[in-house]
Structure formats: structure tokens, C-alpha cells
Amino acid sequence: MAVAFAWQEYRRANKRHLLLRIIAVVLAVTALACIILPIAYDGALNKTAERKAILLTTGFNNDSLNRADTNIITADAVIKNQYPNAKLINGLNELPKNTNLHIYGYGLNEDELAQLDTLPIVFHPAKAPVGVNYVNWDGSIKAGEPLHVQGQYNNTSAQKVKLVLNGLNTGLDSVMLPPNAQTNFNLSTIPKTTGKIVFTLYADTALQGSIPVQIAPVKPLRILMLSASPDFESKFLKNWLTGNGYAVALRSAISKNKFNSEFINTDQFNLSKLSAQTLNKFDVVFGDLSVFNGLSVAENSALKQAVADNGLGLIVRADSTGKTSWLQQPFPVDRASGKEPAAGPILINGKKSAGKLNNGLAYIAYQNGTQPLIKNTQQQVLASSALYGSGKIIFTTLNNTFTWILGGNKQDYWLLWSTLITKAARKENPDESQIEVLTPAYAGEPVHLQIAQGNASPLIINGKNTPSLQNAAIPFEYRAQYRPAKPGWQTLQSNNWYAYTKQSWAVMQASAKLSATKKYAKAHQINSIVTKQIQQKMRIDVPKIYFYILLLAACTFLWAEIKSLF
Known part of the structure; x- marks a missing residue:
């Protein structure tokens, strides 16, 4: 184009501005080419x-x-x-x-x-993994008690998933989980043997994790029930205790200083006066606050000594009496305002009951040094525990749990009273260490342990001394960090606890990391x-505007030059 246009300018008869016209033609064609073609150069930015x-x-x-x-x-x-x-x-x-x-x-x-x-940090979380992202069970139960495995499964597939609880190579319970949903599940079984057993949980054929459980043989507890007058709560509790093999002695007041005694699953003896020797035959004493307040000075002194020195447990039921007592000092009772709420579920050690219960307006105001055991859905404390010397006192405002038995809800009734009685019961060996695993234990990973022991002897885990830190506020409580070398059962003095393989409960580990890291990132x-x-270094494009201006200027000159001839 440039050569053709230049030749046309050269052939023109009027040779005026010939050189300028040829330059303008070449520049116009060059500008047009630069507009059409990409023009760039190497540079640094x-x-x-x-x-x-x-x-x-x-x-x-x-x-x-x-x-x-x-x-x-x-x-x-x-x-x-x-x-x-x-x-x-x-x-x-x-x-x-x-x-x-x-x-x-x-x-x-x-x-x-x-x-x-x-x-x-800035956290870029992955999608929630598929599988069991939460699971919970009681790792220590008595023979004949049901094992409940509860949790949540995240199923992102379009197919149903069958969750199976296995034990000793046998399917014990199963549940079908819907597709594309996070579903809560509850599996249960009653183990037929005692000792240390490891159950497993499968989703279809995929192993989710191991479920270690220690099943102890039944050793019936000895319960003394003190009653001022017959009532449904005491009657149904007595029937439940005796039906589950507990040794029960019942002392009911007939008149002043006269009592009627009843003995079930235990030998008979004189219960007219509660001495230290008599109280030491029992693990738990149950009664209304008014009954304990009505004890003689000698009986009250013997009761204090049995709890503080010998580890006797007390379960005290609140009543309408306004008399204060050393038993109620850690448990101030308050009343909510307004109408009495409708019956609803309660939380027993954090587990929501299946049945509803009318818990009234009375509740226990929380105090430091106490441990809430039962709450209502408004988080008001209905039963709480406190240490008293070497024993425990449990105080409760519940007085109509028998309605669960009348309604056929034996499971919630069993869970409530077994929780209270087990918490209160005298320890068979006060010096025996009690261990609590605060974080899930995996082989090769650090695990935090909380140990309660009645002496200052060193902690021996798997035959080796393990350093520990004593709690300044609770002298018999120690904390330790330990790294299990191998998966399986671990020993602490006479206790056992379990360490999983690194691959066990992989989805639950991932879910825990997601939750912990999100919380950390937010804070x-x-x-x-x-x-x-x-x-x-990069290729930098030359702006096209320069070539448009050059094309316009060259064409303008050529137009003006030809117009000047006329």
C-alpha cells in the first residue's frame, strides 16, 4: 500500500510538495498497520x-x-x-x-x-469431609447396662448410607442415613461380656473408627433411703433400685423417734439410730432435706463424719422447708418468676432426654466449687454436686421423675438416677487414681490427661514415670501430657485408657481441625x-491512540494539500 500510494503521488503532474506528500502517505499506511497489528515491547514494572x-x-x-x-x-x-x-x-x-x-x-x-x-492468619477452609464428624459414648459401663453410640454423619452423596455398630465380628445395631444431609444417629447394644472390648463403626464397608469400652462386673451399691412420709418419688425409686440389684434399706418415720425399717437384697439390722458404724455399711444415703434436718444432734454429727472422713455419698432432695442446713449451703435454691413452664426435655450430663419432665420453677443457683449434673433447656441447674471432705453431696430440685416410669420411659429414668447415684457413691478404693482423657488420644500425638488420686505418688503410665502438674486449687488433681508410642490400651497405675491409630476417626479429626482453626482465625x-x-518483567503494549493521531494528521495534510490546488 505504501509503495502504490507513493507511486500515485509521484505520477501526479503537479510536483508541488512531492517529498512531503510521499512521507505523509508512508506515515498514514504505517499508522494503519500499527493499529491493526499488536505492537509491544519488553519492560519492567x-x-x-x-x-x-x-x-x-x-x-x-x-x-x-x-x-x-x-x-x-x-x-x-x-x-x-x-x-x-x-x-x-x-x-x-x-x-x-x-x-x-x-x-x-x-x-x-x-x-x-x-x-x-x-x-x-487467614483461613481458607476445605469442604466438610464425608463421614462421621462427631461421635460420643460412655467408655466405662457396668455389665447389663446399654452402650449408646451417638453422633453425626455427613453424607454428601445421592445414595443412602448404612451405619453399622460391630462387636466381636458381629453386627449389633444399624441405621440407614438419608442422602445429601447431615444426620444425627444413635446406635445401642447391651454387651454380653465384661472386660476391655473394642467395638467398631462402619459406614457401609468403610471403617470409621474404633469404640473402646471397659465393661465392669456389677457390684451392687448399698443405698439407705430416709423417708418422713410415703411419697411416689421414693416408692418408685425404691422399686427401681431393688429391680436393678441394689441393696436397699429404707427407714420411714412412724411417729417421733419411731421408725419402720425395710430391707431388700441385704441383711437386716437396727436402723433406729444412725451411728457412724451403721452409716459405714452404705455407699449412698438418699432423703428429703427435711428428713436430714430432722436428725438428732448425734445422728447429724455421725452423718457429717461419714461423709467427710469415710467418703459416704448423699443425695438430698429439696423440699418446701425454709430451714437452712450444712447440706444446702453450696446449693442456694431460687425460683423463676412467672407461670410454671410446660413439661420439656432436660439435659443429663449434657445429654438431652428423649422424654419430657415438668421441673417446676425451682432451680439451683450456680456456685463456684459445684458441678452441675442436670439442667433444663433454659440452662437452669436442677441437680448439682459438691465435694465435702472425701465424700460428695448431690442436691436436686426434681421430685416427680416417677412420671417417666408411669409413662413407660425407663431409659431416661435409668440414665438420670444411675448418673446421680454413680456420682455420689463412695469410692471402693479412695487412693485409686481416676483418669480423664481431655483430648482424643492418637498414637504418636500428645494427649492431655487429668488424673485424680488420693496420694502424691508419681504417675506411672505404661510402666514409666510421667511428669505431672498439680492443681493449686484442687490438691488431689493432676494434669499430664503423654505421647503414646503405640495404639491400643494404655495403663495408668490400675486404670486403662485407649489410644487410636492416626487413621482412626479421620473425618472427626478433620472436622475438629476445621472448627478449631475457624475459631482461631476469627479471634x-x-x-x-x-x-x-x-x-x-513483562510485555508492555504500545497505546493505539498514538497511531490514530498519526493517521489522522497524515490524512489531514494530504486532504488540505489537494484542496489548495483548486
């Missing part, structure tokens, strides 16, 4: 970028990462194999300094989050972005 480190954890998605991200690290060798671009670190103490930390995946557990030491948000200046 200064940019401000976030200084960040990306920590990959289990469950992260490759698609969630930006190709431009460079400072990618992980503390998991498996992730390093899956994502070779990530740098493997030995521990969280090697995290880069002065950077914004972004965490991808399921996140970190509570011990790992504690190592961050309040470091602000430790990044308030200021750490930035850095970077120089980035």
Missing part, C-alpha cells in the same frame, strides 16, 4: 504485592491456589509428595517471619494452633497487610 506464606494442610484443593503464589510450605510429608512445589518444614516453629500466613485445607489441631502463639484476624515491592 514495579508492583506492590502482599508478603505472604501459604501453609498447606490435609484436605486442601489444588484449584484454590493461585499460580503466582510462590512461598508455599507444608509440615506434612504426604502433602509434599502430592504438591512438589511446596517446601517441607519440620515444625511450625519454622514458619517464615514478617509474613501474612494463609492456611489452606482442614487446618490445624488445638496443640498446633497453640504453637502459632497468637499469630494472625486472630490480620489487621494490616504486610507488603513488598517487586519488579516484574
